Amino acid sequence: VKRPVAQIRGVELGRMARGRLLTVYGIAPAGGWFQPELRPLNGGLPAPDGFLDYEFVAAPPDLNGGVGQPGLPEEQRRIRADRLIRDEAAGGAIGVRVFSVKETPTAIRFAAGGS
DSSP: OOEEOSEEEEEEEEEETTEEEEEEEEEOSSBTOEEEEEEESGGGSOOTTSEEEEEEEEEOGGGGTOOOBTTOOGGGSEEEEEEEEEHHHHTTOOEEEEEOSSSOOEEEEOOGGGO
16 A cells, blocks of 8 residues: 655646646655655645645555665655646646645645646
């Protein structure tokens, strides 16, 4: 079972022809985590405050028979996930919010005018 990453280090939101590309950079709890994903919350629908919520998760090393590598420096535990958000799926959302284990969520509003 995938679990939330330890921390979010950066969030980017790019505009594409028919949607937006959400890219999130984070820090895994230990080395060896794999298959990062931005998992939609609320059934992929905007929350009552208008944000699309995502949980930044990854698979711990024990899911593929590996062993976590605790104590590695942060630069060796970096992890990244991308998610395409199609315009029709945004459903009037005002932005995105990404959750991890240790912090308040990181939020980004969509640019005015849909660009």
